[in-house]
Amino acid sequence: QVQLVESGGGLVQAGGSLRLSCAAFGSIFSINAMGWYRQAPGKQRELVAAITSGGSTNYADSVKGRFTISRDNAKNTVYLQMNSLKPEDTAVYYCHALIRVLSSDDRYWGQGGQVTVSS
Numbered sequence: 001q002v003q004l005v006e007s008g009g010g011l012v013q014a015g016g017s018l019r020l021s022c023a024a025f026g027s028i029f030s031i032n033a034m035g036w037y038r039q040a041p042g043k044q045r046e047l048v049a050a051i052t053s054g055g056s057t058n059y060a061d062s063v064k065g066r067f068t069i070s071r072d073n074a075k076n077t078v079y080l081q082m083n084s085l086k087p088e089d090t091a092v093y094y095c096h097a098l099i100r101v102l103s104s105d106d107r108y109w110g111q112g113g114q115v116t117v118s119s
Contacts, residue, residue, distance in 0.1 A: 002026035002108050004095045009113030012085055016117075020080040022095035022110055029100040034078040035069060038091035038115075048093065049080055062088070085117045 008020040024031060035050030035058075049069040050058045057069055068081045082089065095110030 002028060002097070002099050002101060002106070004097055004108050004110035006093070006095045006110040006113045008080075009093060009115045011116045011118065013118050014085060014087055016085050017081070017083045018085065018115060019082065020093060020095075020113065020115075022078050022080075022097075024076040024097055024099060024108070027101060028076060029102070031073075031076060032098040032100060032105060034071065034095070034097040036080050036093050037096055038089075038093045040091040043091075045094070050096075051078060082115070085115075087117045087119050089115060090117050091115060 003025045004022055006022050008018060012018050031053060033050055033052045036048040037045045038048050039045040046060060048060050048063055049067055051069045051071050066084045071078045092112045093115050094112045097108045098105055099108055
């Protein structure tokens, strides 16, 4: 099995910044894509940002221009730099990865980390 370990969540004032990290551990052949989803109470989980093995990125419209996803392939780690945070960014952020393990591509989820942005 592969484990995704998240860090970097917390409480920040509106306009502030946080950086989330997610590291993959285990018997990893390759990582096809990694990113974050978030879920606020009473709302559906939504994709925030993702990055592929080739470096292509995808962002939710609501975070474009404010969030930046990056990767360190040597460390099997992705980072989400979140700037100009807004109260509506408050959610549990879940790291997600599509990882090649043995002969299959499997989806993995991190434990989730709370991000709270105060007004």
